[in-house]
Amino acid sequence: MSLTFDEICIDAHDPEALGQWWARVLDWPTHTDADGDVVLTPPPGQGPKWLFLAVEDDKVVKNRIHLDFRPDDQAAEVARVLALGATHVDIGQGEQSWVVLADPEGNEFCIL
Incomplete structure:
Protein backbone atom coordinates (compact mmCIF):
# COMPACT_ATOMS: atom_id res chain seq x y z
CA MET A 1 0.00 0.00 0.00
CA SER A 2 1.21 3.51 -0.70
CA LEU A 3 -0.09 7.04 -0.32
CA THR A 4 0.33 10.08 -2.55
CA PHE A 5 0.02 13.56 -1.06
CA ASP A 6 -2.70 14.96 -3.31
CA GLU A 7 -4.11 18.14 -1.78
CA ILE A 8 -4.21 20.49 1.17
CA CYS A 9 -7.77 21.29 2.28
CA ILE A 10 -8.39 24.77 3.66
CA ASP A 11 -11.66 25.73 5.35
CA ALA A 12 -12.98 29.17 4.37
CA HIS A 13 -16.03 31.35 4.87
CA ASP A 14 -15.58 32.53 1.28
CA PRO A 15 -13.64 29.87 -0.64
CA GLU A 16 -13.80 31.82 -3.89
CA ALA A 17 -12.30 34.99 -2.39
CA LEU A 18 -9.67 33.15 -0.33
CA GLY A 19 -8.73 30.88 -3.23
CA GLN A 20 -8.34 33.89 -5.52
CA TRP A 21 -6.22 35.66 -2.89
CA TRP A 22 -3.85 32.71 -2.61
CA ALA A 23 -3.80 32.36 -6.42
CA ARG A 24 -2.46 35.94 -6.60
CA VAL A 25 0.10 35.27 -3.83
CA LEU A 26 1.39 32.07 -5.44
CA ASP A 27 0.68 32.92 -9.09
CA TRP A 28 -1.09 29.57 -9.54
CA PRO A 29 -4.14 28.92 -11.70
CA THR A 30 -7.47 28.36 -9.99
CA HIS A 31 -10.75 26.74 -10.96
CA THR A 32 -13.96 25.62 -9.29
CA ASP A 33 -14.49 21.86 -9.32
CA ALA A 34 -17.73 19.90 -9.77
CA ASP A 35 -18.37 20.05 -5.99
CA GLY A 36 -18.11 23.85 -5.95
CA ASP A 37 -14.73 23.82 -4.20
CA VAL A 38 -12.00 26.20 -5.35
CA VAL A 39 -8.82 24.44 -6.48
CA LEU A 40 -5.34 25.91 -6.90
CA THR A 41 -3.05 23.81 -9.07
CA PRO A 42 0.68 24.19 -8.52
CA PRO A 43 3.28 24.03 -11.26
CA PRO A 44 4.86 20.56 -11.61
CA GLY A 45 7.10 19.69 -8.69
CA GLN A 46 5.83 22.50 -6.44
CA GLY A 47 3.57 20.51 -4.16
CA PRO A 48 -0.01 19.30 -3.88
CA LYS A 49 -3.16 21.05 -5.03
CA TRP A 50 -4.87 23.41 -2.58
CA LEU A 51 -8.61 22.87 -2.09
CA PHE A 52 -10.71 25.64 -0.48
CA LEU A 53 -13.87 24.33 1.20
CA ALA A 54 -16.87 26.35 2.41
CA VAL A 55 -17.47 26.23 6.17
CA GLU A 56 -19.64 28.31 8.47
CA ASP A 57 -17.63 28.05 11.70
CA ASP A 58 -15.12 30.74 12.66
CA LYS A 59 -11.41 30.24 13.18
CA VAL A 60 -10.88 30.83 16.90
CA VAL A 61 -7.34 29.67 17.75
CA LYS A 62 -3.97 29.61 16.05
CA ASN A 63 -3.58 26.96 13.36
Missing part, protein backbone atom coordinates in the same frame (compact mmCIF):
# COMPACT_ATOMS: atom_id res chain seq x y z
CA ARG A 64 -2.23 23.58 14.45
CA ILE A 65 -0.48 23.38 11.08
CA HIS A 66 0.79 26.22 8.93
CA LEU A 67 2.66 26.80 5.70
CA ASP A 68 6.23 28.09 5.39
CA PHE A 69 7.47 29.81 2.24
CA ARG A 70 11.13 30.39 1.35
CA PRO A 71 11.50 33.48 -0.87
CA ASP A 72 14.49 34.78 -2.79
CA ASP A 73 14.02 38.17 -1.07
CA GLN A 74 12.18 38.02 2.25
CA ALA A 75 11.60 41.78 2.64
CA ALA A 76 10.23 42.12 -0.89
CA GLU A 77 7.89 39.14 -0.52
CA VAL A 78 6.62 40.28 2.88
CA ALA A 79 5.88 43.72 1.42
CA ARG A 80 4.17 42.20 -1.65
CA VAL A 81 1.97 39.85 0.37
CA LEU A 82 1.07 42.60 2.86
CA ALA A 83 0.04 44.81 -0.09
CA LEU A 84 -2.25 41.98 -1.24
CA GLY A 85 -4.01 41.97 2.15
CA ALA A 86 -2.00 39.77 4.52
CA THR A 87 -1.53 40.98 8.09
CA HIS A 88 1.24 40.58 10.64
CA VAL A 89 0.29 38.27 13.52
CA ASP A 90 1.87 37.50 16.86
CA ILE A 91 1.45 33.89 17.89
CA GLY A 92 4.10 34.14 20.57
CA GLN A 93 7.02 33.63 18.21
CA GLY A 94 9.12 36.46 19.69
CA GLU A 95 11.99 37.89 17.65
CA GLN A 96 12.75 35.45 14.83
CA SER A 97 14.29 35.48 11.38
CA TRP A 98 10.95 34.49 9.83
CA VAL A 99 7.87 36.67 9.50
CA VAL A 100 4.48 35.37 10.64
CA LEU A 101 1.54 36.63 8.61
CA ALA A 102 -2.13 35.73 8.21
CA ASP A 103 -4.25 35.53 5.08
CA PRO A 104 -7.54 37.47 4.87
CA GLU A 105 -9.38 34.76 6.86
CA GLY A 106 -6.73 34.62 9.61
CA ASN A 107 -4.79 31.50 8.60
CA GLU A 108 -1.18 31.88 9.70
CA PHE A 109 1.79 31.29 7.42
CA CYS A 110 5.48 32.18 7.56
CA ILE A 111 7.85 33.78 5.12
CA LEU A 112 11.26 32.40 6.04
Whole structure:
Protein backbone atom coordinates (compact mmCIF):
# COMPACT_ATOMS: atom_id res chain seq x y z
CA MET A 1 0.00 0.00 0.00
CA SER A 2 1.21 3.51 -0.70
CA LEU A 3 -0.09 7.04 -0.32
CA THR A 4 0.33 10.08 -2.55
CA PHE A 5 0.02 13.56 -1.06
CA ASP A 6 -2.70 14.96 -3.31
CA GLU A 7 -4.11 18.14 -1.78
CA ILE A 8 -4.21 20.49 1.17
CA CYS A 9 -7.77 21.29 2.28
CA ILE A 10 -8.39 24.77 3.66
CA ASP A 11 -11.66 25.73 5.35
CA ALA A 12 -12.98 29.17 4.37
CA HIS A 13 -16.03 31.35 4.87
CA ASP A 14 -15.58 32.53 1.28
CA PRO A 15 -13.64 29.87 -0.64
CA GLU A 16 -13.80 31.82 -3.89
CA ALA A 17 -12.30 34.99 -2.39
CA LEU A 18 -9.67 33.15 -0.33
CA GLY A 19 -8.73 30.88 -3.23
CA GLN A 20 -8.34 33.89 -5.52
CA TRP A 21 -6.22 35.66 -2.89
CA TRP A 22 -3.85 32.71 -2.61
CA ALA A 23 -3.80 32.36 -6.42
CA ARG A 24 -2.46 35.94 -6.60
CA VAL A 25 0.10 35.27 -3.83
CA LEU A 26 1.39 32.07 -5.44
CA ASP A 27 0.68 32.92 -9.09
CA TRP A 28 -1.09 29.57 -9.54
CA PRO A 29 -4.14 28.92 -11.70
CA THR A 30 -7.47 28.36 -9.99
CA HIS A 31 -10.75 26.74 -10.96
CA THR A 32 -13.96 25.62 -9.29
CA ASP A 33 -14.49 21.86 -9.32
CA ALA A 34 -17.73 19.90 -9.77
CA ASP A 35 -18.37 20.05 -5.99
CA GLY A 36 -18.11 23.85 -5.95
CA ASP A 37 -14.73 23.82 -4.20
CA VAL A 38 -12.00 26.20 -5.35
CA VAL A 39 -8.82 24.44 -6.48
CA LEU A 40 -5.34 25.91 -6.90
CA THR A 41 -3.05 23.81 -9.07
CA PRO A 42 0.68 24.19 -8.52
CA PRO A 43 3.28 24.03 -11.26
CA PRO A 44 4.86 20.56 -11.61
CA GLY A 45 7.10 19.69 -8.69
CA GLN A 46 5.83 22.50 -6.44
CA GLY A 47 3.57 20.51 -4.16
CA PRO A 48 -0.01 19.30 -3.88
CA LYS A 49 -3.16 21.05 -5.03
CA TRP A 50 -4.87 23.41 -2.58
CA LEU A 51 -8.61 22.87 -2.09
CA PHE A 52 -10.71 25.64 -0.48
CA LEU A 53 -13.87 24.33 1.20
CA ALA A 54 -16.87 26.35 2.41
CA VAL A 55 -17.47 26.23 6.17
CA GLU A 56 -19.64 28.31 8.47
CA ASP A 57 -17.63 28.05 11.70
CA ASP A 58 -15.12 30.74 12.66
CA LYS A 59 -11.41 30.24 13.18
CA VAL A 60 -10.88 30.83 16.90
CA VAL A 61 -7.34 29.67 17.75
CA LYS A 62 -3.97 29.61 16.05
CA ASN A 63 -3.58 26.96 13.36
CA ARG A 64 -2.23 23.58 14.45
CA ILE A 65 -0.48 23.38 11.08
CA HIS A 66 0.79 26.22 8.93
CA LEU A 67 2.66 26.80 5.70
CA ASP A 68 6.23 28.09 5.39
CA PHE A 69 7.47 29.81 2.24
CA ARG A 70 11.13 30.39 1.35
CA PRO A 71 11.50 33.48 -0.87
CA ASP A 72 14.49 34.78 -2.79
CA ASP A 73 14.02 38.17 -1.07
CA GLN A 74 12.18 38.02 2.25
CA ALA A 75 11.60 41.78 2.64
CA ALA A 76 10.23 42.12 -0.89
CA GLU A 77 7.89 39.14 -0.52
CA VAL A 78 6.62 40.28 2.88
CA ALA A 79 5.88 43.72 1.42
CA ARG A 80 4.17 42.20 -1.65
CA VAL A 81 1.97 39.85 0.37
CA LEU A 82 1.07 42.60 2.86
CA ALA A 83 0.04 44.81 -0.09
CA LEU A 84 -2.25 41.98 -1.24
CA GLY A 85 -4.01 41.97 2.15
CA ALA A 86 -2.00 39.77 4.52
CA THR A 87 -1.53 40.98 8.09
CA HIS A 88 1.24 40.58 10.64
CA VAL A 89 0.29 38.27 13.52
CA ASP A 90 1.87 37.50 16.86
CA ILE A 91 1.45 33.89 17.89
CA GLY A 92 4.10 34.14 20.57
CA GLN A 93 7.02 33.63 18.21
CA GLY A 94 9.12 36.46 19.69
CA GLU A 95 11.99 37.89 17.65
CA GLN A 96 12.75 35.45 14.83
CA SER A 97 14.29 35.48 11.38
CA TRP A 98 10.95 34.49 9.83
CA VAL A 99 7.87 36.67 9.50
CA VAL A 100 4.48 35.37 10.64
CA LEU A 101 1.54 36.63 8.61
CA ALA A 102 -2.13 35.73 8.21
CA ASP A 103 -4.25 35.53 5.08
CA PRO A 104 -7.54 37.47 4.87
CA GLU A 105 -9.38 34.76 6.86
CA GLY A 106 -6.73 34.62 9.61
CA ASN A 107 -4.79 31.50 8.60
CA GLU A 108 -1.18 31.88 9.70
CA PHE A 109 1.79 31.29 7.42
CA CYS A 110 5.48 32.18 7.56
CA ILE A 111 7.85 33.78 5.12
CA LEU A 112 11.26 32.40 6.04
